[in-house]
Amino acid sequence: MITKLSHASIFVLDQDKALDFYVNKLGFQKKMDMPMGPGMRWLTVGPEKQDLEIVLMPVVPGMIDEETVGQVKTLLTKGVMGAGVFETDNCRATYNELKAKGVQFKSEPKEQPYGIEALFSDGVGNWFSLTEHPKTAK
């Protein structure tokens, strides 16, 4: 039976720039980096202590269907495709740290009933909640 999701995909326009963002700005580990053909790599990143890997999927023929490439690029740059949630042990500290590194935030840390949340973008249409849950329960 299927036991878990081991890799989640995020579309990116440029794998090198995406790698720089997720590793040098967000502080993720590069987990896998393997050539797969002209202009594309199997490139995955993720938080150090999490098994789940995030696939930085380039929008190129080969990785996705050729006729789809143009459409996905357009949808991605318009910011309609990507959303996800990252958890943090300290939203305000992480917000300050990431902001200093040039990460674009759409909102500052704000108290929500489920914790403290800020919203940020990776600059290419994917944007995320950064959520600190209360220590007692999720």
Next chain:
Amino acid sequence: MITKFSHSTLYVSNQDKALDFYVNKLGFQKRMDYTNENGFRWLTVGSKDQPDIDIVLMPVMSGPGMRFSKEEAAQMQVLLEKGLLSGGVFETSNCRAMFEELKAKGVRFEGEPTDAPWGVQCTLTDGVGNWYSVLEPKAQTWNK
């Protein structure tokens, strides 16, 4: 620092069919299911062996306040109906057994499980726009 990724977004062409696939075929849990007055349905699922990650089954909708314009929603819907997007990778304890079980439940696969240096793998679709690799990692491969 960022400690983990907790919600992964998956666009689906039809949420009811998606729910049937992930819950009744893959055996996932339905985690949240709420529909607001605009008709937007917040629907998440996940594996019982992975309680800390939710997969958001995101509909493609346009309308007041929605992110997609009518045109963008139509484009996205076409991409999904053609099954042109990648959902990610699942892990399994036994790829060939999983293949037999899900095939019998009507799940569509591309070819059959094959051996690779990193394990046994196959490819399936959720039928609502997304393709997945399913991998039985090498350490767990049954020695034949």
Next chain:
Amino acid sequence: MIKMERRKQDAATLSALYKRIIEAKALMDVHPEASLDLDQIADAACFSRYHFLRLFKKTYHKTPHQYLTGQRIERAKSLMADSNLTITDICYAIGFESVGSFSTLFKKHVGCPPLEFRERLWKLNTLLKEQPLAVIPHCFAAMCGLEESPEKKAILDNTVSDTTY
């Protein structure tokens, strides 16, 4: 040529073997509440008890008993979410004979007793209905017309930045 034929035969044998294990698993999936013992399940799959135990564990990394217990707990959780049955009724509905042992096992698997789990679930569902923004992460809420906020305007104005990529 002979090697290929042999591989084809091996694959066919393996496939047939898996189909039988899957039948046994299906019995536990569809009727986790039925009082089935290992011999009955093994019989249904036309295996000896020992052979079935070994194959099941190798395939699913759990013994059939562990798997069946897990399925029963999941069924209990669904009944708590979707019905007004009492905890006692749920206990018997999923095939347990004692509320005490069900509660202990439930707590071991889920991390809290059945009643506490149910209360948390009901609270969450109520919150979701009455204040969805208290539950749904705002990156999704803003995308889907659930709120009007300055953040939402910023998101709607989202463009590719020159400073990133």
